[in-house]
Amino acid sequence: MRQLGELEAEIMDRLWAWGRSATAREVRDDLNRKRPIAYSTVKTVADILFTKGLLSREKYGRAWAYLPTCSRQQYTAARMQHALEGNPDPAGVLLSFVEQISADEVRALRAALRSAKRPGGS
Structure with a gap:
């Protein structure tokens, strides 16, 4: 299992700390407290983490809610x-x-x- 990239690690850190599923928008809003980042960037990286098997997802309205597959x-x-x-x-x-x-x-x-x-x- 390879090391997470910087943004991958930031997304996973938040989801692990929160202990609940969250949308890319929620993660982006939290990341924006420290630095500006586009929603599309967070969404793309969350989708990559899903493809790698590190996140699961389910529909939450029109958006996906992501949840870590492991601690x-x-x-x-x-x-x-x-x-x-x-x-x-x-x-x-x-x-x-x-x-x-x-x-x-x-x-x-x-x-x-x-x-x-x-x-x-x-």
Whole structure:
């Protein structure tokens, strides 16, 4: 799974934060608080995210309302999995990652490993 472009990330961030579906107009209105952006641009990028499978959509009057198909955590986990799959030394990648994260993140990782449900009970 490839990294999101700048506008793709901004759209996904809003939809993840809102926790509800929203139209391209609503997203555009929120983005316009920081910088001007055209409705057609937001609509095009939302349609691209739909085509990529990151958003679902349903008709809301004459417009489409978009909703993420996965959580931010699921998206990030898929990116991490993709990075591991593409490397001949996944253990080395994981070691390098753990060496770079904070003590709080190490504690969170340990807690996640303890609570992870693995197939076969291991």
